[in-house]
Amino acid sequence: MTMNKKITLVTGGERSGKSGFAQKMALSETPHPVYLATSRIWDEEFRLRVLRHQADRGPEWTNIEEEKELSKHNVEGRVVIIDCVTLWLTNFFFDNEKEKSIDEILEMAKQEFTRFTSQNAHFIFVTNEIGMGGVPIDPVQRKFTDLQGWMNQFIASNADEVFLMVSGIPMEVKNR
Numbered sequence: 001m002t003m004n005k006k007i008t009l010v011t012g013g014e015r016s017g018k019s020g021f022a023q024k025m026a027l028s029e030t031p032h033p034v035y036l037a038t039s040r041i042w043d044e045e046f047r048l049r050v051l052r053h054q055a056d057r058g059p060e061w062t063n064i065e066e067e068k069e070l071s072k073h074n075v076e077g078r079v080v081i082i083d084c085v086t087l088w089l090t091n092f093f094f095d096n097e098k099e100k101s102i103d104e105i106l107e108m109a110k111q112e113f114t115r116f117t118s119q120n121a122h123f124i125f126v127t128n129e130i131g132m133g134g135v136p137i138d139p140v141q142r143k144f145t146d147l148q149g150w151m152n153q154f155i156a157s158n159a160d161e162v163f164l165m166v167s168g169i170p171m172e173v174k175n176r
Contacts, residue, residue, distance in 0.1 A: 012165030
């Protein structure tokens with residue numbers, strides 16, 4: 001069976017059910033999906049959280065940890081969840097915010113997205129709608145909120161389908 005390239009974006013607020021929805025979608029398409037985790041381990045509590053999430057997924061998943069260079073992983077012909085765009089962008093942001101503008105960081109992330117999604121796979125990107133809660137007081141958070149919003153728009157414009165999660169309920173936003 002030949003797979004056609006497909007990009008899905010699952011977005012919403014924190015604890016809205018995004019990851020669970022993405023995992024069910026992936027498992028409905030293949031018995032052995034890929035879970036590409038983009039988070040850095042910030043502290044011991046977060047390390048334990050990551051271990052819990054890995055244990056919850058089970059042995060059917062191929063787990064890959066990658067902070068920024070998604071394209072160095074061959075996922076050709078696979079169904080792959082990228083969880084999450086927010087943590088992935090956080091890595092770009094904090095590695096570059098002192099030397100580069102938000103526009104330059106955004107361009108770096110867009111180029112990496114394009115390289116990665118040039119593969120023939122079903123990409124399920126999980127992201128957060130962090131800009132729905134008002135304008136942050138902190139200038140660093142305002143810059144990151146802008147970066148996140150622009151990247152979400154870029155991914156959505158390239159996506160075949162977009163789902164917004166609201167209180168555990170998926171709402172289809174785009175389906176081409």
